[in-house]
Amino acid sequence: MPENPAPKKKLHPWRDGHPSDEGPVRESPPDRPPNGRAYVELEVTSNFTFLTGASHPEELVERARDLGHPAAAIADHNSLAGIVRAHVAAKALEIPLVVGCRLILEDGAPRPVPKEGRPPTPLVLQLLVFPTDRAAYGRLSRLLTVGKRRAEKGSCRLTFADLREHHEGLLAVALPPRRLTRAFERRLADLKTLFDDDRLSLASSCLLGSDDQERLSVLATLASRAGVALVATNDVHYHARERRRLQDVLTCVRHGRTVEDAGFRLFPNGERHL
Secondary structure, eight states, X not given: XXXXXXXXXXXXXXXXTOOOSSOTTSOOOOOOOTTSOOOXXXXXXXXXXXXXXXXXXXXXXXXXXXXXXXXXXXXXXXXXXXXXXXXXXXXXXTOOEXXXXXXXXXXXXXXXXXXXXXXXXXXXXXXXXXXXXXXXXXXXXXXXXXXXXXXXXTOOOEEHHHHHHHOTTEEEEEEOOSSOOHXXXXXXXXXXXXXXXXXXXEEEOOXXXXXXXXXXXXXXXXXXXXXXXXXXXXXXXXXXXXGHHHHHXXXXXXXXXXXXXXXXXXXXXXXXXX
């Protein structure tokens, strides 16, 4: 959640602890700790992101409940497919569910053509989005339908222009690329303009990498320049540490590699759990 958050023009979907009256997308949270710093993991990939997530939505929801999180969240890649199972589990376990999606967009920003004359590799922009009411959930569903109709079966092709047409009512968390560039900083400014009523944050994760502190410092500076909150996430791909081996195997299947020669395609450690 945001560090040292400033008052927002548009309140969080829970409306400062009060449930929405516009449908089931938002549910009332339990009593929060008095310091208001309870952690909710927002960047959560389930096995409904095929060959990527290694835990069922039900396992992720149950684990969040067992850890004492005030809510559980699911945000699969260009998909809402796991939301139904997550909702059923959350209802049974009496824990609020944060409904989300991880959008992977073809950025659309112009890039210089290399000297060899080959077309440049398209920039990819990723962000978590969370509908704040029933109408916003409908717009997100239509956005995903646009992307799936445009691509071959099993794929989804979305652009920044598509997001412009369907962003109303969505909260967004921009996911920084591994290599931070000026192009991403410019696109973050564009996102800030698009989500102009304080609906945008920037994610940062500390995953026991050698450059965690340096990267956190750079992202904090970037967030400050862009005028957005910095949000802590853990890029969750499985509910518990022991599921890491399965996630490695799924990654190998996805890339057509063995565990021995998968190299940097695998995560370097088992930290991407709740």
